[in-house]
Amino acid sequence: MLIAHALEDEKGNIHFPGHQVSFCCTGMGKVQAGLAVEEAVLTRKPDLVLNIGSCGALHFAIGDILMCTRFIDRDLLKVAIPGICSELMFTDDIRKAGLFPGQDIHYTVSTGDSFVTAEAEMGPFADVIDMEAFAIACACQRHGIPFVAIKYVTDIIGKNSVKAWTEKLASSRSGLEAFLQSIQIET
Numbered sequence: 001m002l003i004a005h006a007l008e009d010e011k012g013n014i015h016f017p018g019h020q021v022s023f024c025c026t027g028m029g030k031v032q033a034g035l036a037v038e039e040a041v042l043t044r045k046p047d048l049v050l051n052i053g054s055c056g057a058l059h060f061a062i063g064d065i066l067m068c069t070r071f072i073d074r075d076l077l078k079v080a081i082p083g084i085c086s087e088l089m090f091t092d093d094i095r096k097a098g099l100f101p102g103q104d105i106h107y108t109v110s111t112g113d114s115f116v117t118a119e120a121e122m123g124p125f126a127d128v129i130d131m132e133a134f135a136i137a138c139a140c141q142r143h144g145i146p147f148v149a150i151k152y153v154t155d156i157i158g159k160n161s162v163k164a165w166t167e168k169l170a171s172s173r174s175g176l177e178a179f180l181q182s183i184q185i186e187t
Helices: 030-044 074-079 091-097 133-143 161-182
Strands: 002-005 022-025 049-057 065-073 087-089 107-111 128-130 147-156
Touching: 002 030, 022 030, 030 133, 049 133, 049 161, 065 074, 065 091, 065 133, 065 161, 087 133, 107 133, 107 147, 128 147, 133 147, 147 161
Parallel strands: 002 022, 002 049, 049 147, 065 107, 107 128
Antiparallel strands: 049 128, 065 087, 065 147
């Protein structure tokens, strides 16, 4: 299993008994995340990729943790070029594999190369926003690897998002740590 995280401040102390875990610090943004995960997938050959980290939201509370299996590239969605993929979904693959029994894994991440500070920037059909998940999903899809993003809400879009995000990174790390220790992963 590969756990990808944008910043070292998001990593935490994570262990899954019975699973070999390696970590990949991607850096911020789609390009860095995609390249880092592609290299990690080629060299480490994981059977599952998790992307853990902070996110913004509009209809959730700070501290909520969502397991996401649908990914939208809000930058590509804006240009709407026919034949260009701007959405990927792993929900059915994760459910068929039985990887997270009993967990609600249906949430959607909107990924883009900007820090969203207004509702209008979020894009349609998303539960949370980030800057890396869609690129990681692309690398996983290319290699046929199941993928789930586990996101901790650190900021509410439109309410001092940048300041709230930096102040909440430590609670994001500890919240994700506790959540990840509480779930069961079947592989």
